[in-house]
Amino acid sequence: GQNIDQPTEMTATEGAIVQINCTYQTSGFNGLFWYQQHAGEAPTFLSYNVLDGLEEKGRFSSFLSRSKGYSYLLLKELQMKDSASYLCAVISGGSARQLTFGSGTQLTVLP
Amino acid sequence: ETGVTQTPRHLVMGMTNKKSLKCEQHLGHNAMYWYKQSAKKPLELMFVYNFKEQTENNSVPSRFSPECPNSSHLFLHLHTLQPEDSALYLCASSFRDSNEQFFGPGTRLTVL
Numbered sequence: 036g037q038n039i040d041q042p043t044e045m046t047a048t049e050g051a052i053v054q055i056n057c058t059y060q061t062s063g064f065n066g067l068f069w070y071q072q073h074a075g076e077a078p079t080f081l082s083y084n085v086l087d088g089l090e091e092k093g094r095f096s097s098f099l100s101r102s103k104g105y106s107y108l109l110l111k112e113l114q115m116k117d118s119a120s121y122l123c124a125v126i127s128g129g130s131a132r133q134l135t136f137g138s139g140t141q142l143t144v145l146p
Numbered sequence: 147e148t149g150v151t152q153t154p155r156h157l158v159m160g161m162t163n164k165k166s167l168k169c170e171q172h173l174g175h176n177a178m179y180w181y182k183q184s185a186k187k188p189l190e191l192m193f194v195y196n197f198k199e200q201t202e203n204n205s206v207p208s209r210f211s212p213e214c215p216n217s218s219h220l221f222l223h224l225h226t227l228q229p230e231d232s233a234l235y236l237c238a239s240s241f242r243d244s245n246e247q248f249f250g251p252g253t254r255l256t257v258l
Contacts, residue, residue: 066245077236077249122189126245133202134247136189
């Protein structure tokens with residue numbers, strides 16, 4: 036079966052750094068996504084990892100370890116607008132390109 | 147219009163009503179998806195269409211009926227829904243051989 040775990044909630048302070056962890060057990064692996072979703076809005080793409088290591092994009096970085104079934108999203112220089120739900124999703128491949136999502140981590144950035 | 151659009155954005159319906167959700171993508175993609183997002187639960191994939199053909203139906207009840215007349219449009223026809231079907235319904239699209247999916251803003255559905 037497919038199982039993706041991430042913390043339900045996190046709180047951090049403006050200007051700080053926060054790391055959101057994700058662990059997964061899936062049948063098949065073709066990559067891991069992080070999406071950001073503000074309340075009432077569509078999920079928006081943040082990052083995609085298919086090989087082990089760190090991918091950096093501005094204030095956001097994402098890390099993957101396939102052998103450990105583990106990823107994290109690192110947010111630096113937090114801003115108030117970063118308050119959102121962060122969704123970890125694994126793509127299991129095949130012709131259907133099925134994305135399996137975690138429940139999301141609700142991040143609250145405090146002033 | 148750009149990206150992926152969905153109408154209506156909000157819908158309230160009774161259990162005996164019939165309604166349809168519409169999704170349109172303006173990205174030239176050839177795969178489209180319906181997801182359900184319930185409170186406190188992960189997004190659940192419902193249906194996948196590749197080149198207008200349904201390739202996945204993740205054990206979705208028959209009261210949800212998808213339709214994909216062309217690669218730019220996707221519908222979800224609803225009839226005799228239950229209150230537990232109340233959720234945010236998200237449409238997404240992608241190129242068939244790409245892993246990145248682009249999401250629409252969703253339709254917030256309430257079943258009374």
